[in-house]
Amino acid sequence: MPVTYLKTAVKTAETDQSDVQQTVADMLHAIEGGGEKAATEYCRAFDGWDGDIVAGRDMIDAAIEQVPDQLKSDIRFAHDNIGRFAEAQRSTIQDCQIDVIPGLTAGQRQIPVSAAGCYVPGGRYSHIASAIMTITTAKVAGVPHITACSPPKPGAGIPAPILFTMDLCGADVILNMGGVQGIAAMAYGLFGLPKADILVGPGNQFVAEAKRLLFGQVGIDMFAGPTDSMVIADASADPTVVAWDLVGQAEHGYNSPVWLVTDSEALANQVRALVPGLIAQLPKINAQNAEAAWRDYAEIILCVDRDEMVQTADRYAPEHLHVQAKNLDWWLENLSSYGSLFLGEETTVAFGDKAAGPNHVLPTSGAARYTGGLSVHKFMKTVTWQRATREGAKPVAEATARISRLEGMEGHAKTADIRLEKYFPQETFDLRATS
Numbered sequence: 001m002p003v004t005y006l007k008t009a010v011k012t013a014e015t016d017q018s019d020v021q022q023t024v025a026d027m028l029h030a031i032e033g034g035g036e037k038a039a040t041e042y043c044r045a046f047d048g049w050d051g052d053i054v055a056g057r058d059m060i061d062a063a064i065e066q067v068p069d070q071l072k073s074d075i076r077f078a079h080d081n082i083g084r085f086a087e088a089q090r091s092t093i094q095d096c097q098i099d100v101i102p103g104l105t106a107g108q109r110q111i112p113v114s115a116a117g118c119y120v121p122g123g124r125y126s127h128i129a130s131a132i133m134t135i136t137t138a139k140v141a142g143v144p145h146i147t148a149c150s151p152p153k154p155g156a157g158i159p160a161p162i163l164f165t166m167d168l169c170g171a172d173v174i175l176n177m178g179g180v181q182g183i184a185a186m187a188y189g190l191f192g193l194p195k196a197d198i199l200v201g202p203g204n205q206f207v208a209e210a211k212r213l214l215f216g217q218v219g220i221d222m223f224a225g226p227t228d229s230m231v232i233a234d235a236s237a238d239p240t241v242v243a244w245d246l247v248g249q250a251e252h253g254y255n256s257p258v259w260l261v262t263d264s265e266a267l268a269n270q271v272r273a274l275v276p277g278l279i280a281q282l283p284k285i286n287a288q289n290a291e292a293a294w295r296d297y298a299e300i301i302l303c304v305d306r307d308e309m310v311q312t313a314d315r316y317a318p319e320h321l322h323v324q325a326k327n328l329d330w331w332l333e334n335l336s337s338y339g340s341l342f343l344g345e346e347t348t349v350a351f352g353d354k355a356a357g358p359n360h361v362l363p364t365s366g367a368a369r370y371t372g373g374l375s376v377h378k379f380m381k382t383v384t385w386q387r388a389t390r391e392g393a394k395p396v397a398e399a400t401a402r403i404s405r406l407e408g409m410e411g412h413a414k415t416a417d418i419r420l421e422k423y424f425p426q427e428t429f430d431l432r433a434t435s
């Protein structure tokens with residue numbers, strides 16, 4: 001049965017995307033040709049920053065001084081939790097080796113990339129937590145060189161709490177530079193940096209597009225654009241809690257979708273009635289963001305039962321998925337497309353965003369259909385190796401010669417032939433292509 005839309009979105013994540021693509025392509029082209037000078041000019045134009053691009057030790061130490069003790073302690077708490085979770089993930093990624101057949105051994109090794117570029121957004125809000133999520137995870141993965149960049153504030157540079165956090169988490173170099181220019185500086189190796197092997201971190205549509213266009217020249221974690229969130233709620237949910245959870249995530253930006261999926265029309269109506277009043281309680285800018293996001297991007301979707309709610313959630317593949325319904329284990333077992341899942345009223349997306357442990361850099365715009373979020377895995381290369389004894393090589397060489405010949409790849413076949421001739425001179429082999 002088709003679901004019923006009690007509220008529909010008038011815009012999607014793709015709205016206005018073509019203008020962004022052209023702008024970003026032009027900027028990358030200009031920075032690739034113009035190097036540090038071009039990047040610095042964009043930094044001045046977009047963020048009003050004329051100071052040092054590479055944050056020196058003095059600037060970092062001055063920032064550390066400015067951060068209040070309570071905030072330092074909260075950031076350390078979050079850093080510990082995120083680090084602990086990343087270490088648990090790291091322990092699940094193993095080297096291995098097996099004897100594929102007697103005499104032929106093969107294995108895999110986990111090797112961290114050499115250089116990572118971590119983007120910490122900073123246009124609208126000061127994303128302290130994004131610094132923890134990206135840099136800490138790269139550090140736990142064992143990446144030897146980590147650069148972090150973030151938009152500077154005019155006349156001030158990167159805000160002190162973000163600089164403190166970047167340093168705490170282990171960034172080797174910090175750039176006072178955001179947007180496309182920050183991404184390009186890390187990818188092209190400007191300002192004395194090694195060229196990044198991977199670029200990670202969330203950002204606005206310009207940042208996300210820059211990463212997408214650079215993918216191939218450099219690895220990226222995923223497409224992480226404007227935040228989106230879905231709440232699944234049944235009749236047992238508290239409408240005020242659900243409404244706040246939706247409003248809380250809608251404050252991210254005018255283009256941050258929030259969706260309510262429910263099988264209770266009564267709950268849907270209560271939540272819908274509550275939302276405007278809650279938005280009005282936010283500070284002005286946050287309220288403007290949330291109001292636009294609610295008006296243009298939010299949806300309320302009425303389903304007949306929980307199976308239909310699961311199908312709907314899997315179709316949207318939300319970045320954050322919060323279930324406020326009975327029988328949480330059933331939902332954990334049955335939902336399959338989301339960046340991060342929050343089970344029950346006692347947790348909330350903001351816990352995961354800031355301090356709980358699992359990463360908050362997550363796939364947006366439906367990318368959760370094919371990928372999970374940022375984790376130590378994204379910084380590691382799973383590479384393979386093999387070696388053989390002469391006896392182990394024998395059957396592989398025979399099969400390789402015949403398969404290669406059938407494929408028309410005589411050069412490949414020869415590399416097998418010569419080994420059989422060298423190691424087993426007394427024996428004869430039928431290495432013709434067989435079809």
Ligand SMILES: NC(=O)C1=CN([C@@H]2O[C@H](COP(=O)(O)OP(=O)(O)OC[C@H]3O[C@@H](n4cnc5c(N)ncnc54)[C@H](O)[C@@H]3O)[C@@H](O)[C@H]2O)C=CC1
Nearest residue numbers: 046121122123124151178179202203204226227360361362
């Ligand atoms: N998916 C995830 O895990 C997370 C996503 N986010 C998302 O990150 C985004 C952060 O966005 P912002 O606050 O804007 O910070 P941002 O740091 O991503 O972008 C600010 C930069 O955008 C550039 N910019 C602004 N206007 C431009 C224009 N017209 N042309 C070219 N460049 C321009 C400037 O260089 C500026 O430094 C939000 O959409 C938020 O939802 C934030 C945290 C986590």
Ligand SMILES: O=C(O)[C@@H](O)CS(=O)(=O)O
Nearest residue numbers: 129130227353354360361
């Ligand atoms: O997309 C996300 O994970 C963000 O909501 C994280 S934060 O709230 O901006 O820290």
Ligand SMILES: [Zn+2]
Nearest residue numbers: 227249350353
């Ligand atoms: Zn959030």
